[in-house]
Amino acid sequence: MAYEVAAPKYVRLAQTLQARIEDGTYPPGTRVPSENQLVQTFGMSRPTVVRALELLKRDGWLESRQGYGTIVRGQREAVEQKDRRGREALERDESQAAGRLVEVGEVPVPPRMASLLGVPKRGKVLVRRLLIEDEGEPVELASSYFPASLADGTDLAGPAPIQGGLREHLESRRRVRFDHVTERVSARLATKEEGDLLGMAAGDPLLSVLVVAFDASGQALQVTDVLLPADRQELEDTYRLS
CATH class of the missing domain: 1.10.10.10 (Winged helix-like DNA-binding domain superfamily/Winged helix DNA-binding domain)
Structure with a gap:
């Protein structure tokens, strides 16, 4: 049924x-x-x-x-x-978001993030993981990864929510400039940790929107993996034909 x-x-x-x-x-x-x-x-x-x-x-x-x-x-x-979901992930004000930070700190770089961020496979990256909720129901898990060196002189490694958005914070503190974004949408199965956070069973389907933000030279500054329970989503787009 x-x-x-x-x-x-x-x-x-x-x-x-x-x-x-x-x-x-x-x-x-x-x-x-x-x-x-x-x-x-x-x-x-x-x-x-x-x-x-x-x-x-x-x-x-x-x-x-x-x-x-x-x-x-x-x-x-x-x-x-x-606007695209990638812009939302970069510009979301953590201090105003309807949710909570569930993890902040340095972690071993996931293999996929290593190649995107140009980090050695055995290196570490900084992660900020934000769980978005709607009236107590988890609806989105956004994990933002940064090269650890990029966090120097910023509040990215701190436990407090970042005001004004991660992009604005980095551009003001490190004098970097976000230039363009790529988004990759794929489907996969939730891990136990992801399932626990999103109120799902391990192995339930997820939609992953991988947002990679680059500077003008093509260097990735931030990678955000936005996870959405697949059974609660419907993707639709409208565009003009020229």
């Missing part, structure tokens, strides 16, 4: 709000209801509402304007200017 697993609450709310944008309930250029109004209307918690709005902003449906609130951009902008 097959079972369907419902999407997280914030995803369902984002889908509802997107449908209202598409049907004209929230026309382009207008403000969407406030967080308080959305909490009352849909009976969901503020963190769920905030995460749904962040998802719609990431996908280009909404934007924040200083002193005016959250504005509807509309479908054209969503299609043409949609």
Whole structure:
């Protein structure tokens, strides 16, 4: 017997709000209801509402304007200017994220990360592992790896959440410049540790979005492995044909 697993609450709310944008309930250029109004209307918690709005902003449906609130951009902008998950992984503010750091420190470099970061196979890398939750339910595990030498003079090795995002922190502290990103999506089975963190059984399927951020010379500065329980995800993209 097959079972369907419902999407997280914030995803369902984002889908509802997107449908209202598409049907004209929230026309382009207008403000969407406030967080308080959305909490009352849909009976969901503020963190769920905030995460749904962040998802719609990431996908280009909404934007924040200083002193005016959250504005509807509309479908054209969503299609043409949609941000990618890699940008979210690089720019996520750990101090504001709906989740917690579960690991920070130097670890033996995983074989796949060694080649990407140019680290000797028996070397070490710094890892920051962030577990994202939605009303207590784990929905994403993002593990960011850095060459250990790159952490000198930064707060990356510290246990406190990084404010403003990992990219901003590195660019300001080390005077490096992130230039471009590659994303690789694959599927694999969860390890016991990953399953324990994500509320899954070892061997359950995962989607892995491997985000590699480079400087202009092609040197990898950061690799983030974003793990998503496969039975809670649906990937969709829209693009124009020229």
